[in-house]
Amino acid sequence: MTALEELTKPADTLTNPHIERWKEKDGKVIGYYCTYVPEEIIHAAGMLPYRMRATGSTNSELGDLYASHLTCTFCRHSLDQAMRGEYKFLDGLVALFSCDHIRRMFDAWRYGKIDLPHSPFYLRCLSVPFKVDAPAVEWMAGELDRFRRSLEDHFQVTITNEALRQSIKTCNEKRRLLRSLYELRKKEAPPVTGAEALAIVIAGSSMPVEEFNQLLKQMLGELEGRDGFSDYRARLLLAGGELENPAYIRLIEELGGLVVTDFLCFGVRDFWDLVEEDSEPIAALAKRYIQRVSCPRMIDHPRRDKFVRDLVKEFKVDGVIIQRLKFCDNWGCEGTMTQWEAKKDGIPCMMLEREYLMSAVGQMRTRVQAFLETIRR
Amino acid sequence: MIVAGCDVGSTTGKAVIMKDHTIAAYTIMECKPRPEETARIAINEAMEKAGLSSVEELDYIVGTGYGRLKIPFANDNISEITCHGVGAYWLRNSVRTIIDIGGQDLKVIGLDDSGRVAEFVMNDKCAAGTGRFLENMARVLGLTLEELSTISLKATKTTAISSQCSVFAESEVITLLNLGEEIGNIAKGIHESIASRLSTLVRRVGARKDITIAGGCAKNAGLIDVLEKKLDTDIIRLPEDPQIIGAIGAALLATEKLERSASLKSAK
Numbered sequence: 178m179t180a181l182e183e184l185t186k187p188a189d190t191l192t193n194p195h196i197e198r199w200k201e202k203d204g205k206v207i208g209y210y211c212t213y214v215p216e217e218i219i220h221a222a223g224m225l226p227y228r229m230r231a232t233g234s235t236n237s238e239l240g241d242l243y244a245s246h247l248t249c250t251f252c253r254h255s256l257d258q259a260m261r262g263e264y265k266f267l268d269g270l271v272a273l274f275s276c277d278h279i280r281r282m283f284d285a286w287r288y289g290k291i292d293l294p295h296s297p298f299y300l301r302c303l304s305v306p307f308k309v310d311a312p313a314v315e316w317m318a319g320e321l322d323r324f325r326r327s328l329e330d331h332f333q334v335t336i337t338n339e340a341l342r343q344s345i346k347t348c349n350e351k352r353r354l355l356r357s358l359y360e361l362r363k364k365e366a367p368p369v370t371g372a373e374a375l376a377i378v379i380a381g382s383s384m385p386v387e388e389f390n391q392l393l394k395q396m397l398g399e400l401e402g403r404d405g406f407s408d409y410r411a412r413l414l415l416a417g418g419e420l421e422n423p424a425y426i427r428l429i430e431e432l433g434g435l436v437v438t439d440f441l442c443f444g445v446r447d448f449w450d451l452v453e454e455d456s457e458p459i460a461a462l463a464k465r466y467i468q469r470v471s472c473p474r475m476i477d478h479p480r481r482d483k484f485v486r487d488l489v490k491e492f493k494v495d496g497v498i499i500q501r502l503k504f505c506d507n508w509g510c511e512g513t514m515t516q517w518e519a520k521k522d523g524i525p526c527m528m529l530e531r532e533y534l535m536s537a538v539g540q541m542r543t544r545v546q547a548f549l550e551t552i553r554r
Numbered sequence: 555m556i557v558a559g560c561d562v563g564s565t566t567g568k569a570v571i572m573k574d575h576t577i578a579a580y581t582i583m584e585c586k587p588r589p590e591e592t593a594r595i596a597i598n599e600a601m602e603k604a605g606l607s608s609v610e611e612l613d614y615i616v617g618t619g620y621g622r623l624k625i626p627f628a629n630d631n632i633s634e635i636t637c638h639g640v641g642a643y644w645l646r647n648s649v650r651t652i653i654d655i656g657g658q659d660l661k662v663i664g665l666d667d668s669g670r671v672a673e674f675v676m677n678d679k680c681a682a683g684t685g686r687f688l689e690n691m692a693r694v695l696g697l698t699l700e701e702l703s704t705i706s707l708k709a710t711k712t713t714a715i716s717s718q719c720s721v722f723a724e725s726e727v728i729t730l731l732n733l734g735e736e737i738g739n740i741a742k743g744i745h746e747s748i749a750s751r752l753s754t755l756v757r758r759v760g761a762r763k764d765i766t767i768a769g770g771c772a773k774n775a776g777l778i779d780v781l782e783k784k785l786d787t788d789i790i791r792l793p794e795d796p797q798i799i800g801a802i803g804a805a806l807l808a809t810e811k812l813e814r815s816a817s818l819k820s821a822k
Contacts, residue, residue, distance in 0.1 A: 547635035
């Protein structure tokens with residue numbers, strides 16, 4: 178199996194052989210719901226940080242016991258997986274106030290009838306400020322320190338500054354490698370599709386980071402010999418929130434829209450910014466997580482706008498597609514503003530509403546195809 | 555140069571044969587369960603009318619509509635949004651907004667001054683305001699679609715139908731019938747509710763004039779009457795059957811493809 182094949186596999190299932198091997202060695206796995214949870218702290222505790230997905234869910238009938246029909250379907254499906262005991266490989270779960278949907282889903286984890294694998298199960302909800310400024314960074318450092326201590330207390334481990342520094346380096350390496358991959362996508366004929374890139378980013382939070390880095394390095398070598406994709410109608414940037422299904426991008430790419438970059442949380446928002454390696458680790462983490470390229474939950478739109486414009490230029494993007502889960506408040510506002518700005522700049526832009534499961538594929542195909550035809554007939 | 559456009563929609567199949575930029579023949583038929591079969595029958599009927607006997611005689615065929623990927627003889631497929639834009643602009647180049655009411659969805663398409671699609675919105679998540687909705691309502695009222703249209707034009711007042719959901723609207727209509735409300739007034743209320751939904755979508759793409767209407771429901775004079783009042787403007791009628799606008803666009807795009815490849819060849 179090539180490294181590329183190995184790296185695109187974990188996205189297809191909730192757990193995978195890498196996690197199973199980790200568990201066999203009595204390794205602990207901590208699930209987290211949002212890119213604002215610093216994986217370095219979990220990593221420094223000797224545990225495997227696992228970004229939560231609902232992959233494999235086919236309905237949400239159990240999740241709907243606690244979630245309303247106005248809750249986003251990702252949360253409903255993830256909760257459903259939790260209630261079915263599909264996350265039994267976890268030793269703990271960290272959430273934060275990413276949005277109302279995730280926050281209320283966390284209540285269900287805490288108070289609901291979830292089949293938890295261990296007792297007491299580690300559950301924590303982090304607070305993250307909404308502003309990007311110096312007091313927010315300072316406050317975040319305190320919150321991250323409380324997070325570190327709570328992990329130490331619960332699992333009876335010590336998270337030293339030295340370990341944190343090492344974890345920062347390891348996670349930074351992952352980010353640098355992913356950025357090298359994205360660098361290749363700037364080419365006239367990118368060697369990976371958008372669907373593959375999404376799967377690779379997902380793999381980055383679905384296996385031990387060291388293993389991922391190893392495979393990614395190998396894969397970057399393999400890509401040198403791979404012919405690029407040049408048979409496309411348009412180069413696209415895919416923006417939006419939670420998206421963990423490469424098949425969604427595959428559908429867009431089958432119609433000729435090659436996704437060459439993104440503004441997704443399983444994407445650039447996850448890995449773009451590095452953490453300072455020589456500073457006091459908790460302070461460095463607080464700074465990075467507050468100042469990183471932000472999610473629309475942060476009151477930081479102008480910076481995001483500039484970031485997306487820069488991506489459009491650097492990756493020679495012909496059009497922007499925004500995918501938004503129905504009832505996602507953050508992306509409802511952000512997507513609308515992105516559309517306005519794109520219109521001003523003369524960049525073709527379209528917002529697609531979606532549900533967690535891919536449904537109404539025919540309609541989606543019509544919209545995407547018509548959109549691509551407006552770019553190039 | 556003989557080309558064809560074949561539009562396999564959710565309810566009807568349409569085919570247009572074009573000879574040197576003019577419409578030679580067309581056909582409109584009820585859909586069969588399989589899109590391949592619908593496409594085959596539609597193209598055969600249109601060819602027969604045009605005096606052709608085999609698809610081999612057609613230089614290029616473009617498929618469109620929901621069934622566009624399943625048209626076995628098509629050389630290419632193009633979305634019905636682009637096709638409607640091209641077709642309507644060709645028939646009347648003053649058109650800037652096209653309302654397309656099909657069997658299972660509504661589309662409003664905005665064109666720029668050169669006739670290219672600038673923006674489009676679709677209502678495809680539910681049956682509100684679609685042909686399917688009108689069919690259901692006509693059935694509840696015991697009318698054909700034509701009767702639903704004419705009876706609405708004779709209404710003395712509008713009975714408000716507040717629900718935009720086709721399932722709930724049906725129960726609302728049944729309640730009104732049981733209260734003894736005039737059928738014409740209910741029919742007008744039904745058209746009013748669709749027109750509300752449509753006027754929102756039209757305004758969303760900018761409501762630039764001229765506005766025209768395509769698709770099967772464009773034949774419903776009762777609906778257009780209400781819609782013109784809501785939008786406070788005339789809705790212009792295209793000089794061809796409104797159901798074949800997409801197929802005309804597909805045929806025009808087939809012509810364009812042929813001409814483009816011919817000019818590429820001569821350039822070489």
